[in-house]
């Protein structure tokens with residue numbers, strides 16, 4: 449799985465750097481320093497005030513989600529996951545660990561799977577965001593979604609949107625070349641507490657073998 453936040457430096461933001469800054473100031477016990485840590489240089493192309501600073505209050509931004517533009521006001525500290533779920537009512541991506549370990553929040557950022565809980569909303573400005581809602585619909589499901597139903601690749605279903613996003617990435621990336629090991633590698637960042645892994649693999653391999661799954 450690609451976890452872009454830590455390597456994404458051009459915008460000047462990442463959840464890790466923000467938390468690091470906030471943690472350092474908390475250790476110093478200086479409230480003024482904490483505010484300063486939250487108000488960072490916005491960097492090229494990101495929302496900011498006249499001083500080139502974004503936050504700490506809400507800032508207007510436009511996110512490109514599932515092929516459309518969505519305008520919202522969010523604080524720079526707000527994660528993309530919380531913005532999608534809380535501000536845009538796209539609740540397919542699930543908030544489970546909220547710390548980049550379970551994969552329930554997996555979405556695509558510029559076509560690559562990422563943990564939405566590890567990306568700041570402001571960091572996603574300018575990127576194409578794809579959520580499970582944009583992958584398929586009940587009337588026109590993605591081949592991976594169809595295969596998940598056929599193979600009963602879910603039990604409680606809470607992890608399923610994240611798995612589907614990772615598996616759909618695997619089928620579009622590898623097509624009919626995808627094999628058992630490839631599915632396992634593509635979903636190594638997704639956890640299922642119900643233990644549906646064998647069915648997930650079977651479903652994804654069938655979707656990859658179909659023309660539509662590529």
Ligand code: FES
Pocket residue numbers: 542543544545546547548549550551552553554563564565566
């Ligand atoms: S909620 Fe994002 S990885 Fe668990």
Ligand code: FES
Pocket residue numbers: 601602603604605606607608639640641642643644
């Ligand atoms: S289906 Fe229940 S956690 Fe995966």
